[in-house]
Amino acid sequence: MHEPSRRIPYRTWPGALAVLLAIAAYVGGLTFWDRHTPGSRPLAAGETVDVGQARFEPAEGWLMDVSRSRAGQSLMLFKGAHKFRVTTGQWAGGPDGPLVRQQRYMERGQGLTIEGDASDFVTSWGLQGKTFAYYGATLAGRFWQVVDLQRKSLVQIDFYGANDGLEDALADARRMLDSMDLEAQ
Numbered sequence: 001m002h003e004p005s006r007r008i009p010y011r012t013w014p015g016a017l018a019v020l021l022a023i024a025a026y027v028g029g030l031t032f033w034d035r036h037t038p039g040s041r042p043l044a045a046g047e048t049v050d051v052g053q054a055r056f057e058p059a060e061g062w063l064m065d066v067s068r069s070r071a072g073q074s075l076m077l078f079k080g081a082h083k084f085r086v087t088t089g090q091w092a093g094g095p096d097g098p099l100v101r102q103q104r105y106m107e108r109g110q111g112l113t114i115e116g117d118a119s120d121f122v123t124s125w126g127l128q129g130k131t132f133a134y135y136g137a138t139l140a141g142r143f144w145q146v147v148d149l150q151r152k153s154l155v156q157i158d159f160y161g162a163n164d165g166l167e168d169a170l171a172d173a174r175r176m177l178d179s180m181d182l183e184a185q
Contacts, residue, residue, distance in 0.1 A: 051088050
């Protein structure tokens with residue numbers, strides 16, 4: 001009779017240990033990186049920043065939120081509990097389409113209340129568009145939108161934050177908007 005072949009046992013602990021050490025090094029490296037990478041970056045006073053085709057001068061004391069900003073697409077600034085976000089992109093359509101969509105998203109998706117109707121605005125640089133105010137239980141804000149149909153570009157500026165200190169932060173936001181032009185690209 002033929003005897004069945006015997007399997008020779010081999011050690012699995014060295015391979016398992018190598019996998020465990022690789023996972024620990026990976027997770028530990030990511031944790032180290034996260035703790036040593038700043039989440040915000042101060043902006044020099046008087047320095048102009050570019051976001052796509054838009055450029056403006058940040059108000060003093062506002063910091064850039066690195067994790068919520070994307071080069072060439074969006075920039076998030078914050079000061080205390082207030083945020084100022086500029087988003088740029090391409091737009092093909094009428095000037096009111098993205099504004100109506102944004103209002104609908106704020107009302108239905110975020111549970112915010114739009115205050116009145118959207119109104120026109122013009123900055124000292126001649127930048128013009130539509131704006132509206134909104135509020136919720138714990139925050140309030142103002143949204144500005146500029147659509148340049150010739151360049152097929154869209155710039156949306158969203159300022160919001162806690163009700164405490166809102167007027168001072170809104171004055172900063174208006175100064176930043178007033179310094180904005182669309183000549184960056």
